[in-house]
Amino acid sequence: xDSTPTWIxxxxxxxxxxxGLGTTxxxxxxxxxxxxxxxxxxxxxxxxxxxxxxxxxxxxxFKVLFALATLVPVLAFxxxxxYKLVVRAIxxxxxxx
Numbered sequence: 029x030d031s032t033p034t035w036i037x038x039x040x041x042x043x044x045x046x047x048g049l050g051t052t053x054x055x056x057x058x059x060x061x062x063x064x065x066x067x068x069x070x071x072x073x074x075x076x077x078x079x080x081x082x083x084x085x086x087x088x089x090f091k092v093l094f095a096l097a098t099l100v101p102v103l104a105f106x107x108x109x110x111y112k113l114v115v116r117a118i119x120x121x122x123x124x125x
Contacts, residue, residue: 040120044117051112052109054109055106058102058105058106066095066098074087
């Protein structure tokens, strides 16, 4: 009985797993960096403005818009990475059958 195909299969699965884990770790770090940057910006820069009335509402609107505008690229990269992992996994399953 030849054990070579088993080792090749194990190496391929391990490579796919490590790529998935690495990609997930990078995406989580990217999102954590976004959260840190948003909280730092709010506490160190924006909260120092003592605005009242319509100015405080405008500032709130811009804070929300800025947060969403900077979150969209992070989510886009995460979505692309997850999509690639799913496509690779489906390819592996089809290749195994």
